Amino acid sequence: MTTAREDLLAAGLAVFDRDGFEGATVAAIRSHARASNGSFFHFFGSKKELAGTLFLEILGRYHAAIIAAVDESCDAREGVARLIRAHLEWVVSSRREARYLFEISRSEWTEEVRGAQRAQNSRLAESVERWRAPLVARGELLPMTSLVFFSQIIGPAQIFCRAWLSGRDRADPREQAEILIACAVRAVVASDAIQKPGEPA
Amino acid sequence: MTTAREDLLAAGLAVFDRDGFEGATVAAIRSHARASNGSFFHFFGSKKELAGTLFLEILGRYHAAIIAAVDESCDAREGVARLIRAHLEWVVSSRREARYLFEISRSEWTEEVRGAQRAQNSRLAESVERWRAPLVARGELLPMTSLVFFSQIIGPAQIFCRAWLSGRDRADPREQAEILIACAVRAVVASDAIQKPGEPA
DNA sequence: ACCGTTTCTAGAGTATCACTCTAGAGTAAT
DNA sequence: ATTACTCTAGAGTGATACTCTAGAAACGGT
Numbered sequence: 001m002t003t004a005r006e007d008l009l010a011a012g013l014a015v016f017d018r019d020g021f022e023g024a025t026v027a028a029i030r031s032h033a034r035a036s037n038g039s040f041f042h043f044f045g046s047k048k049e050l051a052g053t054l055f056l057e058i059l060g061r062y063h064a065a066i067i068a069a070v071d072e073s074c075d076a077r078e079g080v081a082r083l084i085r086a087h088l089e090w091v092v093s094s095r096r097e098a099r100y101l102f103e104i105s106r107s108e109w110t111e112e113v114r115g116a117q118r119a120q121n122s123r124l125a126e127s128v129e130r131w132r133a134p135l136v137a138r139g140e141l142l143p144m145t146s147l148v149f150f151s152q153i154i155g156p157a158q159i160f161c162r163a164w165l166s167g168r169d170r171a172d173p174r175e176q177a178e179i180l181i182a183c184a185v186r187a188v189v190a191s192d193a194i195q196k197p198g199e200p201a
Numbered sequence: 202m203t204t205a206r207e208d209l210l211a212a213g214l215a216v217f218d219r220d221g222f223e224g225a226t227v228a229a230i231r232s233h234a235r236a237s238n239g240s241f242f243h244f245f246g247s248k249k250e251l252a253g254t255l256f257l258e259i260l261g262r263y264h265a266a267i268i269a270a271v272d273e274s275c276d277a278r279e280g281v282a283r284l285i286r287a288h289l290e291w292v293v294s295s296r297r298e299a300r301y302l303f304e305i306s307r308s309e310w311t312e313e314v315r316g317a318q319r320a321q322n323s324r325l326a327e328s329v330e331r332w333r334a335p336l337v338a339r340g341e342l343l344p345m346t347s348l349v350f351f352s353q354i355i356g357p358a359q360i361f362c363r364a365w366l367s368g369r370d371r372a373d374p375r376e377q378a379e380i381l382i383a384c385a386v387r388a389v390v391a392s393d394a395i396q397k398p399g400e401p402a
Numbered sequence: 403a404c405c406g407t408t409t410c411t412a413g414a415g416t417a418t419c420a421c422t423c424t425a426g427a428g429t430a431a432t
Numbered sequence: 433a434t435t436a437c438t439c440t441a442g443a444g445t446g447a448t449a450c451t452c453t454a455g456a457a458a459c460g461g462t
Contacts, residue, residue, distance in 0.1 A: 004410080020309040022223070026449060036412045041450065043410090103308050107367050108221040118369065144380060147360070151377075152384050155356030159348070166308045168319070179345060183353050187384040191392075205439080227420060237441045238421085244439090248420065 005043045007033040009057065012050050017096045021051070021104050052113040055105050058097045059117065063124045065090040070131045076140040076189045079131055081181045083153050088174045091161045099165045102158070125150070142190050152187045156180055206244045208234040210258065213251050218297045222252070222305050253314040256306050259298045260318065264325045266291040271332045277341040277390045280332055282382045284354050289375045292362045300366045303359070326351070343391050353388045357381055 011033035069086035270287035
């Protein structure tokens, strides 16, 4: 049993994916969800508000996938590899959602949505830090801020993901996983740990 | 002396920056450019067409800035550093344009615009390859495809640029230049070249 | 069971906006 | 002067996001 509200959100995702943000009309969304005009505007004050809610919901699912990738048992290289694979895997296997998150929705959010986004970002950062901080302390990962670390892991992969999501490039971004991991490991893993995986200084 | 067409493009950029893509009305753009409705649709068949033209024009300026950053005289590390600095510098000093390119303009372009975009991308890649290929051949840069190389240079920087452009983060992305360069150098420059800058194998 | 309150559904109505259409002004070549 | 073309002008049109009013369903207290 799904609620009308959930139906509308799902319909929104489907229609946004099919028609893009501008192309998607409220009429198309509510007919796809079999909801009346009144219902639509009862649950969401505007098309933008539905879009914002959808954005935060999908962002949460994406973050959950990333958080699930690492735990305390991972060493530096393994963690880096898992984070990158998790990102690529989520984008490919949740193409619609990823397309919405990274291609379609593009900013212009209300302050409320922006605040929630910041909060979710912090929670993600916090989670990853629980794994990363000890490795930095032990000298296995090079010292850098959380955001710089993220930029090294996600940034390059994202170039390929965006190209794939927009249809500009047809190749599955997962094909780049190994080379992206190799580069990221050089960028953020202490070189001692690269040369000989057993001996600290 | 500016033409009505140029005025409309400039007005478009200004209004898109102020009001976002949806918020920007044709009326606002043409009144900002003091052009009549007839004029607007004489030059551009639609609001989207103006947006597409603007996109390609700004993409060209961005690429020109990147291409100007490297020449044959740069060694591996110097070239990497210059590319990253050029990207950060262009984004900050052309905030409006960068915001349009990376935040506002949605990907829903016509096939014509997409084709032109691909062509411009190739020309950029080609230019950078003229500098990069010899360094790869000499073993100063690690071997990887052009796109992977790009992803290492631009990807991480772009995380900071987007956060800044969207207003999510207030800090000037140029503050991250040194750490981003250091990471990128580890990622793409051959480690021989890092340890001792004079001796090949 | 009954009433009151809130939540949700319904769809006709409205304002706005992208875009069309018709007409005319400016300009240049012949 | 005539013709042809480019550009300007603004009234008109259709689509669409959103409003408004009213009623149906669900829920809660007595």
